Amino acid sequence: MNPTDVTFDFTPAVRAKVLTRDLNRCARCGRYQPEGGHLHHRKLRSQGGLGVIENAILLCPLDHHWVHSHVAASRAIGLIVPGWADPEVTPVLTWRGLLLLDVDGDFQSVQVPSVPSEW
Numbered sequence: 001m002n003p004t005d006v007t008f009d010f011t012p013a014v015r016a017k018v019l020t021r022d023l024n025r026c027a028r029c030g031r032y033q034p035e036g037g038h039l040h041h042r043k044l045r046s047q048g049g050l051g052v053i054e055n056a057i058l059l060c061p062l063d064h065h066w067v068h069s070h071v072a073a074s075r076a077i078g079l080i081v082p083g084w085a086d087p088e089v090t091p092v093l094t095w096r097g098l099l100l101l102d103v104d105g106d107f108q109s110v111q112v113p114s115v116p117s118e119w
């Protein structure tokens with residue numbers, strides 16, 4: 001990517017891809033967002049988070065407020081990514097399960113290893 005293409009804000013093109021990827025549903029509660037909801041920076045702008053698709057997730061207004069007022073809980077589930085981490089390799093827990101968001105606007109489900117029965 002050309003460094004001059006990097007912006008902190010989400011462009012209309014990124015926004016459109018996120019809404020498609022996230023099925024116009026809030027990542028946390030799964031409710032449909034007919035008005036488009038809020039695009040959340042998983043790595044916060046104040047931490048150097050960019051307006052790129054793997055750093056974006058759709059939230060309803062209530063859950064966007066919840067995320068920013070529950071930072072530790074949001075970090076634990078990947079809705080907030082620390083400044084030192086890469087959103088592309090940090091899974092996020094959504095209503096669809098644990099996902100890795102990629103730079104192309106796709107995602108992969110992450111399988112959580114089960115604890116061996118002898119434990």
Ligand SMILES: [Zn+2]
Nearest residue numbers: 026029060063
């Ligand atoms: Zn929600």
